[in-house]
Amino acid sequence: MNISKLSLIILLSVGSQLPATSLAASPTNPASLITPKHVVAGKTQGEWSSAWWQWARSFDGENNSPVADKTGDSCHLKQEGPVWFLAGTYGTQRTIRTCTVPKGKYLYFPMINYMVNSTVAGNVSCKGVTEAVRKTIDGIHMLVLEIDGVRATKLEAHRQISPGCFDAGALTGGRVKLDPTAADGYYVMLKPLSPGKHTINFGGRGSNMSQAVTYTLIVE
Template sequence: MSEPEATNPVADDDGSACDRNQPQDVWFLAGTFGGHVKRACSVPAGRPVAFPVVNLFSDRADCAAFMSSAYGTVFLDGEKLEPETYEGESITVHSVRGNAVTGTGGSITAVGCGLWVRLQSLAPGAHTLRIRGQSGDFSTGVDYTLTVEAPSA
């Protein structure tokens, strides 16, 4: 929500926006607004990684319906990972004008739900990440080629 659609990592087709507005304590990888993409992204060494498999930002009733059929698969370097389930948590986001979800700027409080994965920092080098998620007729998928930078001396 902190990026307009033109530079939003969720709308990114190739990974060129993966470093937009990253906090210092975790590296977020974006899902999609629906559909499948392939992205290449560099990740700083020593930074935990988090990403959605499939998720929704709405109200409690919509989240309950969404989560009733939500499922997904994640493979990191060929190893299957189990996503964590978030049934619905109240969250406040600060949106910018032109964001694909809100359209306008300002603070919005809603319910966030979905399947997410949190990882400790990855070893330096190349990694492949395959994410597939679905709920009802909404599906998302991202094939990431990740390059974890070597720690600076």
């Protein structure tokens, strides 16, 4: 699969564009970007992708979900432990959020991702849902990551596949069971950012899905 270098095209394709500073951004990878094979808090980043989905699917409906949130007001919900999750979006419209993050937290989020469970795929086997989600993510051909005006490169290395299948509804208190679920996508883990204001742009595009998100993070 040929993943292009960071480009404004993905954000333009959904009717928006990055701030002008990105046009002159350095090609050097952001210092906060952690290599994709690095283990954080005892978990591989593939394991963190399963945990991210369990967090994202733990909310009642879309009204209070950080994934559906248009402003960032819900970004603090159900955050615990050393890793703070940033949400992607439902749909393709560029989403701009502001979020206050405690200092000392790692950040983990998907540039673009997808999950398939037996309800969606019509196949109850782990093998079936794993193959279905792999085919979807194989179609991703553009990735975007910019942190404080610094553009990241070689983002195709950040593909993370959930290690085996899992129950994406595990944190719903028994309300929803989504087992087996398989997840696949391109995720980023960042070192804790310094106190103050930071801007993160991320997204991705495939043949039938796209995502474009801007976060202003206030670390304190």
